[in-house]
Amino acid sequence: MSAAAELLLETARRGELHHAILCHGPSAAALREVSVGIAKTLNCLNRTAGDDCTACQRIERRMHPDIHFIEVTGERKMISVDQIREIVAAATLRPYEGRNKVFIIDPANALSVGGSNSLLKTLEEPASDTTFILLTRSPDLLLPTIRSRCQMIFVGGEVETNDALAASIVAGLTRFSDERDTAALLGIASVIASQEEVSDAVALLGKVLCDAVAGRFPLSIEQAKLLAAADATTAAIRWLGVNADARMLVEQALAELVT
Ligand SMILES: [Zn+2]
Structure with missing residues (x-):
């Protein structure tokens, strides 16, 4: 403690x-x-x-x-x-x-x-x-x-990481990067919306997107789009507090990668 x-x-x-x-x-x-x-x-x-x-x-x-x-x-x-x-x-x-x-x-x-x-x-x-x-x-x-x-x-305490979820997000982003298949992004939104701690899961998505910007894993997606999506996850966490639909928010954030 x-x-x-x-x-x-x-x-x-x-x-x-x-x-x-x-x-x-x-x-x-x-x-x-x-x-x-x-x-x-x-x-x-x-x-x-x-x-x-x-x-x-x-x-x-x-x-x-x-x-x-x-x-x-x-x-x-x-x-x-x-x-x-x-x-x-x-x-x-x-x-x-x-x-x-x-x-x-x-x-x-x-x-x-x-x-x-x-x-x-x-x-x-x-x-x-x-x-x-x-x-x-x-x-x-x-x-x-x-x-x-x-x-x-x-209160302090260590950040809890959810390695399985992070791996699933990376897999979805990689598939989108390789095949430009937006179904991969919808899949990420669906997995995140099903998590017990949704706002933590959205925060993890933001972190993974920042890792991608920093080149920690290879994606052929423009940095500006990755950054816009990461910014959108921050806004999404705020909207979760006013009873918005998690899946829709994440889909909107990830749409930044497509436009
Ligand atoms: Zn006692």
Whole structure:
């Protein structure tokens, strides 16, 4: 765990944690680890940052009634407004058995505009004994109205690479380069849209395109087109935060290679 994460847990242990924190960093696993660590620290029966007491065990197994995990479900890749309405309602209740209700939104960049707006008032004035933890790769992916209501903490951690996906992107780009077959680009968009962490997958596409510009693997595609496509992936990641269709965004970005 990073020094920043350790400090965060110590702040939570002293009862001085802000009621809404935005943890950001490149590693989804590190973000999850620190969020669960905070939930344990706020509810551990022995007041530790996590041990084998029944509260910590139940948090670890996601069976603690006061710890809520709000995540992406189903095909949409977004957290629904209904999910947010549920947590807004749950946030008004007293804890069932713990000291502190914790709502972990993972990833917070999967909040739609509607969901974000539904959450604003609760984020600003939560009931006592309530903590919101928003996780994201980058605060830039969230609406400013959400960011401004949270204390931002950089958690650190290593960038996670998805070698299989990177290889699949390189294979698709190479096929397009060799055969000028746009079906190869549509295939890349389809694979990326099917990933669990779509914004991470789009970011990886951007990185692969930059690698191609730098000549790390050979493609007969003009550099200007590769750069335009890489730029378009950055814009696409922002649009993902406002509920846009991932496959369409990636197809549009890759269309820069064709025009
Ligand atoms: Zn414990």
